[in-house]
Amino acid sequence: MRFPIVSQIYYRQGTLIVTAIALVxxxxxxIQHMTYTQTSxxxxxxxxxxxxxxxxxxxxxxxxxxxxxxxxxxxxxxDETDPRLAELAAEKxxxxxxxxxxxxxxxxxxxxxxxxxxxxxxxDLDVPYNLVAPNKADPSVxxxxxxxxxxxxxxxxxxxxxxxxxxxxxxxTLYMERTMQWGGVLVEADQTSFGKxxxxxxxSYALPVCLSLQPYPTQVTFKVTYAIGSVQESLxxxxxxxxxxxxxxxxxxxSILLAVGRTQIDFFSLDVEGHxxxxxxxxxxxxxxxxxxxxxxxxxGEKPLIDYMGPKGYYVFGRNTVNVGNDLFFAKNDSxxx
Ligand SMILES: *[C@@H]1O[C@H](CO)[C@@H](O)[C@H](O)[C@H]1NC(C)=O
Ligand SMILES: *[C@@H]1O[C@H](CO)[C@@H](O)[C@H](O)[C@H]1NC(C)=O
Numbered sequence: 001m002r003f004p005i006v007s008q009i010y011y012r013q014g015t016l017i018v019t020a021i022a023l024v025x026x027x028x029x030x031i032q033h034m035t036y037t038q039t040s041x042x043x044x045x046x047x048x049x050x051x052x053x054x055x056x057x058x059x060x061x062x063x064x065x066x067x068x069x070x071x072x073x074x075x076x077x078x079d080e081t082d083p084r085l086a087e088l089a090a091e092k093x094x095x096x097x098x099x100x101x102x103x104x105x106x107x108x109x110x111x112x113x114x115x116x117x118x119x120x121x122x123x124d125l126d127v128p129y130n131l132v133a134p135n136k137a138d139p140s141v142x143x144x145x146x147x148x149x150x151x152x153x154x155x156x157x158x159x160x161x162x163x164x165x166x167x168x169x170x171x172x173t174l175y176m177e178r179t180m181q182w183g184g185v186l187v188e189a190d191q192t193s194f195g196k197x198x199x200x201x202x203x204s205y206a207l208p209v210c211l212s213l214q215p216y217p218t219q220v221t222f223k224v225t226y227a228i229g230s231v232q233e234s235l236x237x238x239x240x241x242x243x244x245x246x247x248x249x250x251x252x253x254x255s256i257l258l259a260v261g262r263t264q265i266d267f268f269s270l271d272v273e274g275h276x277x278x279x280x281x282x283x284x285x286x287x288x289x290x291x292x293x294x295x296x297x298x299x300x301g302e303k304p305l306i307d308y309m310g311p312k313g314y315y316v317f318g319r320n321t322v323n324v325g326n327d328l329f330f331a332k333n334d335s336x337x338x
Contacts, residue, residue: 072284073105073215073254073282073283073284073287074102074104074105074215074216075104075105075106075215075287076088076104076106077106078106085108086108088107088108088109089108089109089111089112093108093109093112095113095117095217097109098110098113098217099218099219099249102214102216102217103216103217104215104216105216105252105254105255105282105284106254106255106258110216110217110251110255111255111258111259113217114207114209114251114255114256114259115259118207118209118249119205119206119207119259119260120198120205120206120207121205122183122202122203122204122205123201123202123203127201129178129201129202130199130200130201131168132169133168137175137178137179138174138175139168139169139174139175140170140171140173140174140175141170141322141324141325142320142322143269143294143327143329144172144173144174144176145175146294146318146320146329147172147176147267147292147294148175148176150292150317150329150331151266151267151291151292154180154266155180155181156180156181156183157176157180157182157266157267158182158183158184158262158264158265158266158267159173159176159177159182159204159265159266159267159268159269160184160185160187160253160256160257160265160267160268160269161173161184161185161186161187161269162187162211162253162268162269162271162279163187163188163269163270163271163272163273163296164186164187164193164197164206165188166188166197166200167186167188167196167197167200167202168196168200170324172267172269172271172294173186173267173269174202176267177203182266183204184204184205184267185204185205185206185207185256185257185260185262186202186204186205186207187206187207187209187210187211187256188207188208189209189210189248189250191208194206194208207256209248209249209250209251209256210248210249210250210272211250211251211252211253211256211272211282212250212251212253212255212279212282213279213282214252214282215252215254215282215284216252217249217250217251217252217255219248219249220248220250221245221246221248252282253279253282253283254282254283254284254287254288257288263287263288263289264288264289265288265289265290265291266291266292267291267292267293267294268292268293268294269293269294270293270295270296271294271295271296271325272296273296273299274299274300275299276295276297276300276305277300277304277305277308280295280305280309281308285312285313290332291331291332291335292317292329292330292331292332293309293314293329293330293331294327294328294329294330295327295328295330296325296326296327297327297328298325302328305328306328309330313332313333313334314330314331314333315330315333315336316328316329317329317331
């Protein structure tokens with residue numbers, strides 16, 4: 001007769017314990033939910049952070065679809081015969097998507113966008129130049145001669161000149177193109193200068209874009225002033241009201257090289273009013289072969305450039321000091337004793 005009573009007591013206690021445990025779990029759930037709502041709401045941290053996080057997660061998902069990943073320089077590193085290339089070039093490829101998702105430097109969408117929308121082909125070799133001062137063989141202030149001398153007066157080389165201005169005035173590459181049968185790529189973000197550049201009939205590719213300071217395509221606000229146009233990353237309200245502010249599309253230098261199908265470069269001229277080092281830092285040096293560079297250091301200072309280029313395998317073989325800009329000339333260490 002005692003057993004049923006005892007079991008009844010245990011039964012009641014059991015019910016109480018189960019109810020208590022359930023209450024505790026419900027309480028924990030409510031608290032967690034409240035905490036979650038608080039931390040993910042707009043009151044904690046800026047909206048910009050939230051957008052950045054969202055973009056990052058999209059990027060991670062995109063990267064997850066394609067492998068292997070070479071993330072240091074934001075590369076897809078796909079084999080050229082990979083069947084996914086065509087799909088990636090076509091699938092939802094727009095300028096907005098490319099920028100918002102910070103597509104890889106070698107993403108087919110980025111390369112195709114450059115080719116289709118920005119790349120102007122070289123003028124035919126038999127089309128005469130249209131120059132302001134056709135008798136001035138070398139409009140550079142010593143850069144062309146120094147580089148050519150280092151390269152043993154090489155003919156038929158390939159250059160890329162960033163900050164190409166109007167394609168003639170202070171051009172570091174016109175001499176090579178006109179008299180040494182070189183070809184190359186001219187990049188100029190200032191639209192007025194670029195119009196003039198196209199009219200010169202240069203025998204090189206030309207692009208009206210800026211160079212990205214990040215290893216992915218970006219858009220920036222650009223201040224338009226002849227010869228000293230430069231990228232403005234943050235603007236005061238007064239500045240953004242100025243009428244000479246334009247929004248421009250920028251591409252990583254490596255994406256531009258892939259778009260013209262050339263990663264072996266004899267001379268890279270970089271003069272972009274202060275962003276030289278950041279642009280150099282986007283370059284996947286293991287993917288390109290750049291023999292010589294002329295880099296303006298006025299805004300950056302010599303030392304940071306030399307400190308960065310040294311471990312990449314470059315030494316300074318010369319300097320140019322003139323009133324329109326100071327250049328450092330770099331060459332590959334392994335070309336030192338030729
Ligand atoms: C290259 O040509 C220039 C002018 O024609 C000449 O002064 C210079 O010595 C040459 N340099 C080399 C390395 O051949
Ligand atoms: C290249 O040469 C520079 C200057 O002599 C040196 O500082 C740097 O360590 C060298 N880099 C490599 C990768 O050998």
